[in-house]
Amino acid sequence: xxxxxxxxxxxxxxxxxxxxxxxxxxxxxxxxxxxxxxxxxxxxxxxxxxxxxxxxxxxxxxxxxxxxxxxxxxxxxxxxxxxxxxxxxxxxxxxxxxxxxxxxxxxxxxxxxxxxxxxxxxxxxxxxxxxxxxxxxxxxxxxxxxxxxxxxxxxxxxxxxxxxxxxxxxxxxxxxxxxxxxxxxxx
Amino acid sequence: xxxxxxxxxxxxxxxxxxxxxxxxxxxxxxxxxxxxxxxxxxxxxxxxxxxxxxxxxxxxxxxxxxxxxxxxxxxxxxxxxxxxxxxxxxxxxxxxxxxxxxxxxxxxxxxxxxxxxxxxxxxxxxxxxxxxxxxxxxxxxxxxxxxxxxxxxxxxxxxxxxxxxxxxxxxxxxxxxxxxxxxxxxx
Amino acid sequence: xxxxxxxxxxxxxxxxxxxxxxxxxxxxxxxxxxxxxxxxxxxxxxxxxxxxxxxxxxxxxxxxxxxxxxxxxxxxxxxxxxxxxxxxxxxxxxxxxxxxxxxxxxxxxxxxxxxxxxxxxxxxxxxxxxxxxxxxxxxxxxxxxxxxxxxxxxxxxxxxxxxxxxxxxxxxxxxxxxxxxxxxxxx
Amino acid sequence: xxxxxxxxxxxxxxxxxxxxxxxxxxxxxxxxxxxxxxxxxxxxxxxxxxxxxxxxxxxxxxxxxxxxxxxxxxxxxxxxxxxxxxxxxxxxxxxxxxxxxxxxxxxxxxxxxxxxxxxxxxxxxxxxxxxxxxxxxxxxxxxxxxxxxxxxxxxxxxxxxxxxxxxxxxxxxxxxxxxxxxxxxxx
DNA sequence: TATGAATGAGCTTTCATTCAT
DNA sequence: CATGAATGAAAGCTCATTCAT
Numbered sequence: 119x120x121x122x123x124x125x126x127x128x129x130x131x132x133x134x135x136x137x138x139x140x141x142x143x144x145x146x147x148x149x150x151x152x153x154x155x156x157x158x159x160x161x162x163x164x165x166x167x168x169x170x171x172x173x174x175x176x177x178x179x180x181x182x183x184x185x186x187x188x189x190x191x192x193x194x195x196x197x198x199x200x201x202x203x204x205x206x207x208x209x210x211x212x213x214x215x216x217x218x219x220x221x222x223x224x225x226x227x228x229x230x231x232x233x234x235x236x237x238x239x240x241x242x243x244x245x246x247x248x249x250x251x252x253x254x255x256x257x258x259x260x261x262x263x264x265x266x267x268x269x270x271x272x273x274x275x276x277x278x279x280x281x282x283x284x285x286x287x288x289x290x291x292x293x294x295x296x297x298x299x300x301x302x303x304x305x
Numbered sequence: 306x307x308x309x310x311x312x313x314x315x316x317x318x319x320x321x322x323x324x325x326x327x328x329x330x331x332x333x334x335x336x337x338x339x340x341x342x343x344x345x346x347x348x349x350x351x352x353x354x355x356x357x358x359x360x361x362x363x364x365x366x367x368x369x370x371x372x373x374x375x376x377x378x379x380x381x382x383x384x385x386x387x388x389x390x391x392x393x394x395x396x397x398x399x400x401x402x403x404x405x406x407x408x409x410x411x412x413x414x415x416x417x418x419x420x421x422x423x424x425x426x427x428x429x430x431x432x433x434x435x436x437x438x439x440x441x442x443x444x445x446x447x448x449x450x451x452x453x454x455x456x457x458x459x460x461x462x463x464x465x466x467x468x469x470x471x472x473x474x475x476x477x478x479x480x481x482x483x484x485x486x487x488x489x490x491x492x
Numbered sequence: 493x494x495x496x497x498x499x500x501x502x503x504x505x506x507x508x509x510x511x512x513x514x515x516x517x518x519x520x521x522x523x524x525x526x527x528x529x530x531x532x533x534x535x536x537x538x539x540x541x542x543x544x545x546x547x548x549x550x551x552x553x554x555x556x557x558x559x560x561x562x563x564x565x566x567x568x569x570x571x572x573x574x575x576x577x578x579x580x581x582x583x584x585x586x587x588x589x590x591x592x593x594x595x596x597x598x599x600x601x602x603x604x605x606x607x608x609x610x611x612x613x614x615x616x617x618x619x620x621x622x623x624x625x626x627x628x629x630x631x632x633x634x635x636x637x638x639x640x641x642x643x644x645x646x647x648x649x650x651x652x653x654x655x656x657x658x659x660x661x662x663x664x665x666x667x668x669x670x671x672x673x674x675x676x677x678x679x
Numbered sequence: 680x681x682x683x684x685x686x687x688x689x690x691x692x693x694x695x696x697x698x699x700x701x702x703x704x705x706x707x708x709x710x711x712x713x714x715x716x717x718x719x720x721x722x723x724x725x726x727x728x729x730x731x732x733x734x735x736x737x738x739x740x741x742x743x744x745x746x747x748x749x750x751x752x753x754x755x756x757x758x759x760x761x762x763x764x765x766x767x768x769x770x771x772x773x774x775x776x777x778x779x780x781x782x783x784x785x786x787x788x789x790x791x792x793x794x795x796x797x798x799x800x801x802x803x804x805x806x807x808x809x810x811x812x813x814x815x816x817x818x819x820x821x822x823x824x825x826x827x828x829x830x831x832x833x834x835x836x837x838x839x840x841x842x843x844x845x846x847x848x849x850x851x852x853x854x855x856x857x858x859x860x861x862x863x864x865x866x
Numbered sequence: 867t868a869t870g871a872a873t874g875a876g877c878t879t880t881c882a883t884t885c886a887t
Numbered sequence: 888c889a890t891g892a893a894t895g896a897a898a899g900c901t902c903a904t905t906c907a908t
Contacts, residue, residue: 119867135408137324140902152904153869162903192490218405221322246489255489263472263480264489270461271454278453285450293450301488302433302442302451303379306892327877340894343879493888509782511698514881526883527890536882566864592779595696620863629863637846637854638863644835645828652827659824667824675862676807676816676825677753680871701898714873717900 120158122148124172127165132211136166136219166219167227173216174234177205181241191249195268196295198242202272203287203294206279213276239269268298307345309335311359314352319398323353323406353406354414360403361421364392368428378436382455383482385429389459390474390481393466400463426456455485494532496522498546501539506585510540510593540593541601547590548608551579555615565623569642570669572616576646577661577668580653587650613639642672681719683709685733688726693772697727697780727780728788734777735795738766742802752810756829757856759803763833764848764855767840774837800830829859 126147130139141162145155159165184197206213223231243265249255271294279290313334317326328349332342346352371384393400410418430452436442458481466477500521504513515536519529533539558571580587597605617639623629645668653664687708691700702723706716720726745758767774784792804826810816832855840851 141904142902151869153906154867156904157867218408221405249489253491256487256491259484259489260472260480263477264484266461266465267458267481267484270458270464272457274457274461275453277457285447290450293447294454297446297451297454297485297488299488299490300443301484301486302436302446303486304440304443328879329877338894339879340881340896341892343881344892344894349878515883516881525890527885528888530883531888592782595779596699623863627865630861630865633858633863634846634854637851638858640836640839641832641855641858644832644838646831648831648835649827651831659821664824667821668828671820671825671828671862672858673862673864674817675858675860676810676820677860678814678817702900703898712873713900714875714902715871717902718871718873723899 119148119150119154123155123158124165124169128169128209128211128215131166131169131219132214136215136222163222163224163227166215167223167231169212169215170220170223170227170231173205173209173212174231174238177202177238178234178241180205181238185241185245191245191252191254192299194245195242195249195298196291198245199268199272199294199298200288200291203275203279203291206276207281207287210276210279210281217273217276239265242269271298306335306337306341310342310345311352311356315356315396315398315402318353318356318406319401323349323402323409350409350411350414353402354410354418356399356402357407357410357414357418360392360396360399361418361425364389364425365421367392368425372428372432378432378439378441379486381432382429382436382485383478385432386455386459386481386485387475387478390462390466390478393463394468394474397463397466397468404460404463426452429456458485493522493524493528497529497532498539498543502543502583502585502589505540505543505593506588510589510596537596537598537601540589541597541605543586543589544594544597544601544605547579547583547586548605548612551576551612552608552615554579555612559615559619565619565626565628566673568619569616569623569672570665572619573642573646573668573672574662574665577649577653577665580650581655581661584650584653584655591647591650613643616643645672680709680711680715684716684719685726685730689730689770689772689776692727692730692780693775697723697776697783724783724785724788727776728784728792730773730776731781731784731788731792734766734770734773735792735799738763738799739795741766742799746802746806752806752813752815753860755806756803756810756859757852759806760829760833760855760859761849761852764836764840764852767837768842768848771837771840771842778834778837800826803830832859 123144127139127144130143130147134143141152141155145152148154159168180201181198184194184201188194188197220228220231243261246255246265247261250257250261275290279287281287285293310331314326314331317330317334321330328339328342332339335341346355367388368385371381371388375381375384407415407418430448433442433452434448437444437448462477466474468474472480497518501513501518504517504521508517515526515529519526522528533542554575555572558568558575562568562571594602594605617635620629620635620639624631624635649664653661655661659667684705688700688705691704691708695704702713702716706713709715720729741762742759745755745762749755749758781789781792804822807816807822807826811818811822836851840848842848846854
């Protein structure tokens with residue numbers, strides 16, 4: 119039941135927004151009553167936190183796996199971009215909720231999510247710094263800014279990426295990486 | 306008074322979110338009463354639309370100016386990125402509201418804003434396509450995707466850019482453009 | 493201007509109801525502003541009172557004229573019914589407002605209107621009582637109740653009478669009187 | 680609770696009018712809160728509709744019973760007039776609300792009520808037409824107009840009928856019928 | 867586990883009215 | 888005469904939350 123509540127909520131939050139979705143909407147979608155909701159969650163905000171936690175922890179785990187499996191900075195970077203796009207493709211509503219509704223978490227929860235989100239970014243930062251160290255990547259670029267640019271480009275995709283569109287997440291990732299590694303300019 | 310209401314609202318919407326800000330909060334900040342608000346705006350949503358319109362139309366105008374003033378694709382691209390960053394630096398709360406609260410517009414207004422936002426993107430698209438045509442840019446990259454990547458990276462900045470941080474908007478723009486034009490990879 | 497305000501108000505009150513019509517609606521219909529309204533009327537209620545007064549005083553005057561002009565009870569009765577129907581035909585919205593929105597007058601005004609409305613009824617009562625006295629009408633019917641029945645039947649017509657319908661106010665009045673004088677039963 | 684809300688509302692709507700009665704007034708009279716009201720009714724208008732439906736459906740049912748029980752047109756007519764008066768006597772506030780506040784229903788609901796109200800009228804129409812057919816009633820009177828006159832006279836009674844007055848509903852009905860069947864004129 | 871009745875605080879919005887200009 | 892900005896009180900309604908059963 120808890121799983122079902124989360125599932126329906128992600129869908130509704132993604133489609134209509136956190137504030138626009140009432141507890142009533144959620145339980146109506148499940149054929150239960152509000153009491154049931156409050157048996158599983160202390161509050162609406164707690165449910166939102168659970169959704170956020172699952173999303174970011176899933177990302178962090180996938181990131182750890184990538185770092186274990188691949189070795190070169192380029193390979194790691196590609197895998198991370200691809201992994202992020204796969205999340206947007208396969209759990210688009212979750213991504214929408216994660217990126218868009220974060221502001222509705224309470225201060226404490228927000229701090230927690232920020233910490234994890236920052237950890238993810240710093241891991242990526244490290245990958246790029248390693249690439250600079252190993253001679254794969256240029257050393258005259260600000261690593262922090264570049265990391266933020268890459269993450270920005272990829273995360274922003276939840277705004278427009280359409281699983282049913284002409285290009286799938288693999289194709290988009292490949293173009294992203296090509297663009298980011300080699301640049302737009304003609305050699 | 307209308308200007309003052311918009312000003313205060315941008316600030317409050319940016320800080321606490323559209324839904325979290327009540328009309329009461331807005332008028333309290335101005336020392337007037339709710340009736341006054343409704344003398345100037347038909348609804349809260351109309352106010353939000355006005356904020357959105359001003360932001361996107363300002364961007365479109367600046368974009369037109371850039372296209373008139375500069376000629377090479379590279380120069381145009383730099384100016385547009387810099388211009389977007391300057392907006393985020395100088396009107397950070399407006400950017401926050403524009404990118405984050407758009408969902409609270411009604412269907413009709415949303416369509417209008419989408420049209421203008423798409424126009425902005427297509428103009429950028431054209432700049433890059435022109436660069437490809439003139440031989441400045443690579444022809445083996447999907448122009449649409451690259452445009453979206455660039456816009457994603459820049460727009461995302463509103464999440465983290467701090468006017469009081471170590472790097473100002475000019476410095477960030479310069480790194481962005483260097484990264485985007487030349488790529489991360491060592492030549 | 494005052495006349496124009498009253499005219500427009502009767503129309504709007506009749507069409508949408510007193511409470512549903514705002515001062516704004518009234519002045520919009522005239523192309524002036526609210527200040528103008530309050531220059532001519534102390535309050536919305538005062539305007540309503542003026543409309544009521546004009547209607548009932550017009551009825552009372554017409555009633556007096558009938559009593560002066562005609563002599564037999566039957567003639568007077570016919571003329572009064574016909575006169576009421578003519579008011580409903582020619583000033584339908586006024587009738588609607590008078591019969592339907594009376595409750596929105598304040599206590600004092602209501603008392604005044606009640607007094608005049610009662611005067612009208614008592615005059616009709618007297619006509620019938622005179623008819624009984626002169627032998628024109630039956631003496632075994634309660635005059636008060638019969639008066640109320642006649643007024644009820646006629647006043648109620650504002651609910652359904654359509655000036656563009658098959659029967660005009662004269663035809664309806666004639667049927668009314670025939671029915672009321674001679675009854676429904678076959679002799 | 681729903682019943683209690685309806686009961687109190689009829690009383691308040693009858694006494695002060697639909698628009699003049701706030702949800703707060705209703706729930707104050709019951710010692711509950713506004714939330715409770717909206718647990719049972721989607722809107723104030725829905726409550727009004729429920730009141731109207733109950734009234735007219737009660738009338739229609741009573742009318743059907745009369746047609747089943749009695750056979751002559753005269754008996755049916757008397758029973759219907761008496762029944763209407765009994766409703767005004769016993770549920771005076773309901774009658775007041777039904778006849779006076781109908782305009783506050785929304786279009787769709789209004790159409791529904793109009794249909795039922797018209798059905799009631801047409802049934803009465805039929806009774807009179809039958810009386811004409813059977814030779815009980817005159818054939819030289821417009822049946823539609825006579826029906827409207829009778830209904831007008833009876834319905835109007837809600838304006839003045841006082842259960843504590845000198846004449847009870849039976850007495851009034853008897854006078855009404857005598858007047859309507861035999862007319863005012865001396866034979 | 868689950869229900870459903872009830873709460874209470876807060877929300878957006880309306881509107882008659884005032885008044886300086 | 889007329890305007891237009893501003894008020895303030897109240898309205899209908901929503902909704903997260905509680906709790907006895």
